[in-house]
Amino acid sequence: MDSALIPKGVKRCPLWQFLLFIGAAGIVLLWGVYAMLLCWFKGLNQTNMNDYYGFALWIWADLAVIAVGGGAFFTGLLRYIFGKDALKNIINYAVLIGFICYSSALLILAIDIGQPLRGWFIFWHANVHSMLTEVAFCLSCYFGVLTIEYIPLILENRQIDKVPFFHHLGHNMHEVMAVFAATGAFLSFFHQGSLGGVAGVLFGRPFAYREGVFIWPWTFFLFTWSAAACGPCFTILVTKITEKVARKKLVKDNAIELLAKISGWMILTYTIAKAFDTWYWFTVTAPSKGFTLMDFYSNNPLYGIWILVAEIGICGLIPAVILITDKGRKNSMTLWIAVTLAVIGVCLNRWVMVLQVMAVPVMTFDQWVLYIPSWQEVATTILPVAYGIILIAISYRYLPVFPNEPELNPIEPLDEEETAVESPVEFEQDLKPAEA
Amino acid sequence: MKHNKAQKFGMVIDLDKCTGCGSCMVACMSENNVPFRKDESNKLLSITWMRVYRLTNGKPFPNTDMCYLPRPCMQCAGQHEGHSPCVSVCPAIATDYSTETGIVSQIYTRCFGCRYCMASCPYHARYFNWWDPIWPDGMEKYLSPNVSPRMRGVVEKCSFCFHRYQLAKEKAFMEGRRNIEENEYQTACTQACPAGAITFGDLNNPNHAVYNMVKPDHKHGGRPRNPHAFRLLERLGTNPKVYYFSSRNWVRQAGDNYLKDEAKAKKPEHHG
Numbered sequence: 001m002d003s004a005l006i007p008k009g010v011k012r013c014p015l016w017q018f019l020l021f022i023g024a025a026g027i028v029l030l031w032g033v034y035a036m037l038l039c040w041f042k043g044l045n046q047t048n049m050n051d052y053y054g055f056a057l058w059i060w061a062d063l064a065v066i067a068v069g070g071g072a073f074f075t076g077l078l079r080y081i082f083g084k085d086a087l088k089n090i091i092n093y094a095v096l097i098g099f100i101c102y103s104s105a106l107l108i109l110a111i112d113i114g115q116p117l118r119g120w121f122i123f124w125h126a127n128v129h130s131m132l133t134e135v136a137f138c139l140s141c142y143f144g145v146l147t148i149e150y151i152p153l154i155l156e157n158r159q160i161d162k163v164p165f166f167h168h169l170g171h172n173m174h175e176v177m178a179v180f181a182a183t184g185a186f187l188s189f190f191h192q193g194s195l196g197g198v199a200g201v202l203f204g205r206p207f208a209y210r211e212g213v214f215i216w217p218w219t220f221f222l223f224t225w226s227a228a229a230c231g232p233c234f235t236i237l238v239t240k241i242t243e244k245v246a247r248k249k250l251v252k253d254n255a256i257e258l259l260a261k262i263s264g265w266m267i268l269t270y271t272i273a274k275a276f277d278t279w280y281w282f283t284v285t286a287p288s289k290g291f292t293l294m295d296f297y298s299n300n301p302l303y304g305i306w307i308l309v310a311e312i313g314i315c316g317l318i319p320a321v322i323l324i325t326d327k328g329r330k331n332s333m334t335l336w337i338a339v340t341l342a343v344i345g346v347c348l349n350r351w352v353m354v355l356q357v358m359a360v361p362v363m364t365f366d367q368w369v370l371y372i373p374s375w376q377e378v379a380t381t382i383l384p385v386a387y388g389i390i391l392i393a394i395s396y397r398y399l400p401v402f403p404n405e406p407e408l409n410p411i412e413p414l415d416e417e418e419t420a421v422e423s424p425v426e427f428e429q430d431l432k433p434a435e436a
Numbered sequence: 437m438k439h440n441k442a443q444k445f446g447m448v449i450d451l452d453k454c455t456g457c458g459s460c461m462v463a464c465m466s467e468n469n470v471p472f473r474k475d476e477s478n479k480l481l482s483i484t485w486m487r488v489y490r491l492t493n494g495k496p497f498p499n500t501d502m503c504y505l506p507r508p509c510m511q512c513a514g515q516h517e518g519h520s521p522c523v524s525v526c527p528a529i530a531t532d533y534s535t536e537t538g539i540v541s542q543i544y545t546r547c548f549g550c551r552y553c554m555a556s557c558p559y560h561a562r563y564f565n566w567w568d569p570i571w572p573d574g575m576e577k578y579l580s581p582n583v584s585p586r587m588r589g590v591v592e593k594c595s596f597c598f599h600r601y602q603l604a605k606e607k608a609f610m611e612g613r614r615n616i617e618e619n620e621y622q623t624a625c626t627q628a629c630p631a632g633a634i635t636f637g638d639l640n641n642p643n644h645a646v647y648n649m650v651k652p653d654h655k656h657g658g659r660p661r662n663p664h665a666f667r668l669l670e671r672l673g674t675n676p677k678v679y680y681f682s683s684r685n686w687v688r689q690a691g692d693n694y695l696k697d698e699a700k701a702k703k704p705e706h707h708g
Contacts, residue, residue: 043588044549045566050480054551054564114549114564114589121528121548132527132552204521204558204672206693289671290693362558363668364690365491365505369480 005159005398009406012397025389032383035376039111048374053358057373058112061381063195063350065101065108066139067223068343070231072098072146073181073188078262080181089255089404093242094235095149096395097388102143104384111380131197138191145184149177156400189224196223199353206289207296208357210281218277219353225273229266230346232259233319233339240336242396248409250402257329260339264323267342271316274349278308296360300368303356307348315345444513444538444658445596446639446677447626448649448665449506451687453633454488456504461486463628464508467597469585471569483563485509485594486625493686503687506634508625509561509594510668510676511540513658521674522553522562530591538639538677539596547590554591558669559676562593596636597623618644639677650679666691 001015012018038046049056075094079087110116122136155161155170193216199208200217210217236256243250282293297305322328322338329335361367373381395401464470464486476482486508493501512520518533520540530546531553533539554562568588571579579585582599586592604620618637626636637644639652651661657675660666666688667676682688 043567044564045588049564050478050566051482051554051560051563052480054554054562112550114551114591115547115587118548121530121546122550125528125530125546127527127529130525130527130552132525132550136527198525198552201525202521202556203515204556204669204674206672287695290695290698292695295693358555362672362693363560364693365489366560 002398005157007156007158007398007400009411010400010409011411018393018397022390022393025386025393028382029386029390032379032386035379036107036111036383038376039380040116044112044114046374046376048371048377050369050371052369053355053371055354055358056371057355057377057381058108060347060351060354061384062105062108062112063354064347065104065384066192066195067227067346067350068231068234069098069101069105070188070192070227071233071235072101072149072231073142073184074228074231075235075259076149076181077185078259080178081185084258084262086252086255086258089402090235090239090251090259092153092401092403093239093251094232095146095153096392096401097235097238099143099146099150100384100388100391102139102146104387105139106143107384108380131194131201134194135191135198138187138194142184142187142191145180145187148173148180149184152177153395153399153401157398188227192224192227193220196220196353199357202357205357205360205362206286206291207360208353209285209289210277211285222270222274222277225266225270226346226349229263229270230342232263233267233323233342236260236263236335237339237343238392240339242392246396248405250405250408252404252408253330255404256335260323260329260335263342264320264325264329264338267316268320268324271312271320274316275312278312296356300359300370302370303359303368307352307356311345311348311352315341315348319345442536442538442640444639444677445601445621445637446511446538446646446650446652446658446679447508447596447623448635448646448679448681450633450635451503451505451680451682452684453631454504454506454629455631455633456488456490457630458488459628459630460506460625460634461488463624464594467580467583467624468595469569469579469583470592471565471567471571471585473567473570481566483565483592485561485563485592487560491687491690501684501686503682503684503690505680505690506625507559507561507668508623508678509540509596510559510674510678511538511596512674512676513538514675515657515673521556521558525552525556527552537598537601539598539601540593541598542591542593542595544584544586544590544592549589549591551591558672558674562591564591565589600624646679649681652679664688668692 006012047056072094075087075091078084079091110119113119122133126133152170152173155166160166161170196219197217200210200212200219202208210219212218212220236259239251239256286293297303297307319338319342322334328338359368359370461484465472468485470483470485472483486506489505489507491503491505493499495501513533514520514524517535520533523531523533523540527550528546528548530543530548532541532543534541549564551564554564565586565588569585582603600623601621604616607620608614608616623636626634635645635649637646639646639658641647649662650665652658653661658677659670660679664683665679665681667679668691670692680691
């Protein structure tokens with residue numbers, strides 16, 4: 001029924017199966033939308049946040065999706081600026097994942113503020129000294145860049161591409177994509193960094209506070225670095241999950257392996273930098289405020305020293321070692337383990353830099369406060385996941401997201417009946433390729 | 437016309453005098469139209485611009501000692517005037533530092549409720565309006581006309597009863613004076629304290645009681661010269677304008693965090 005929209009040379013599941021899949025994800029999406037409307041109309045009393053936890057699950061979700069969405073800018077940088085040509089086979093998907101992550105982040109932010117209708121104040125009354133202002137500007141601009149990067153892919157839909165204007169528009173946008181990739185990398189450097197700065201500048205919170213260079217605390221650089229390191233792992237992870245769901249290979253190994261290798265070295269260097277940062281923090285910064293390392297990791301039921309072991313060791317060194325070795329990244333099982341650990345690691349880091357910051361007592365007569373999110377918070381956090389699944393499903397079905405797919409999965413010649421069904425939409429306008 | 441010398445309004449709370457009666461909290465809520473709900477048992481959701489903490493020295497009977505510590509907004513100046521933890525992070529300049537008075541303001545109609553300022557404040561002096569204020573029937577007639585009630589979704593905090601400063605300035609202006617006297621501007625908590633534990637005034641003015649009590653060293657971020665005076669979390673560099681006063685060593689040590697070799701005294705326990 002929708003075969004006219006499906007890219008040529010690929011096979012897709014029957015429409016009913018596709019709609020069933022979309023419907024299942026749609027139910028979760030609607031659950032999230034209901035929770036979102038509750039928060040908007042009844043206020044943030046629908047959450048379990050409180051005056052100790054002004055920042056909670058949503059801010060973590062924001063930081064986490066932006067970190068894992070970092071695969072878009074870093075893959076774009078490698079592909080268009082550093083000329084890593086093999087990545088052309090995964091760049092579309094990296095952009096799509098980035099688009100989903102950033103649109104999700106903006107949506108969560110819109111739910112998270114107490115007065116959503118005043119959200120524009122952050123632009124209009126901007127405090128240029130606030131890291132959050134920098135986040136808002138760069139994040140919005142980069143979302144614009146991602147949209148621009150995603151549009152050519154939409155224009156490649158079989159039916160849209162038939163319109164000469166859209167065909168040429170898409171082609172010309174491809175031609176100038178390096179400019180947007182560079183802009184995206186520039187913007188990402190700043191908003192990923194300023195998200196790190198959000199915690200790092202909190203000189204009233206010794207757990208979060210870091211020294212740094214000029215106005216930028218070390219967390220500024222660590223956040224950018226970790227997003228560039230672990231973002232591509234998320235791209236690989238989602239690609240692998242998609243391949244499992246679609247039951248076919250979608251991206252050539254050379255693209256995955258190149259991205260995994262670069263990511264591995266980035267994770268290794270990031271982990272070393274993170275270890276140095278942690279060491280300096282607990283030997284110099286925290287003691288200067290009267291705190292020892294164990295003040296931050298004891299006397300509470302959740303936050304123990306295991307977090308540092310998990311973040312630096314299990315989710316840092318292990319994936320790094322796997323990904324930098326040829327054997328490690330070529331083995332499907334170890335590749336899965338490495339990219340999963342890297343994604344968990346960066347999400348754990350963001351959790352620590354938001355939730356644990358709020359939990360640690362600062363005044364001597366204060367105490368640890370833990371928090372469990374309400375179902376409304378959970379639902380609105382799952383909402384973007386459902387939205388992401390739906391957008392990926394639609395894009396995968398109707399857009400040529402994976403250029404290698406026809407080559408990797410050649411279709412057997414159609415029988416007469418199928419050909420007859422296909423024929424009404426097979427006519428093509430004789431379009432000349434756009435000239436660069 | 438000659439400009440007035442910048443003021444730095446501050447508070448000194450004598451913890452040896454405080455009995456923990458809570459009058460300051462009540463006066464503050466009443467004066468500033470602080471909203472409340474039927475059930476205020478969850479203190480993590482209660483708005484208390486002034487909150488009294490109870491500290492003990494953690495020692496068993498008969499050496500047990502306790503202390504009540506009222507905590508308003510510290511009106512931090514930061515390492516350089518105006519670099520308060522909260523003011524520096526607010527993305528929409530909804531909170532600002534006045535170099536004229538040293539008071540950190542909160543502009544409710546500007547605040548869009550991101551709560552970054554709350555995350556930055558180590559004193560938990562900032563509160564979010566999780567609900568719209570609902571006053572019991574008839575109570576709206578008793579609200580202060582000088583303080584605007586806050587709407588749902590914005591942050592609020594102690595303002596050192598700034599409206600009283602404005603009224604005092606207006607009165608002085610009408611009387612042809614440029615400056616206000618010490619007793620013309622006093623916060624509600626100061627006046628309500630039956631033990632006289634709270635003193636309020638201009639830390640820049642040698643004629644004011646607060647100045648003489650703490651003798652602030654302005655060359656070193658206003659650190660108190662009086663050995664019995666201290667500020668909460670002095671080491672963080674927040675540079676607060678609320679000073680505490682106690683003759684007891686363990687109370688003074690409770691004001692900040694120290695490494696083991698820096699302070700042998702056991703940290704106090706907190707009970708509410």
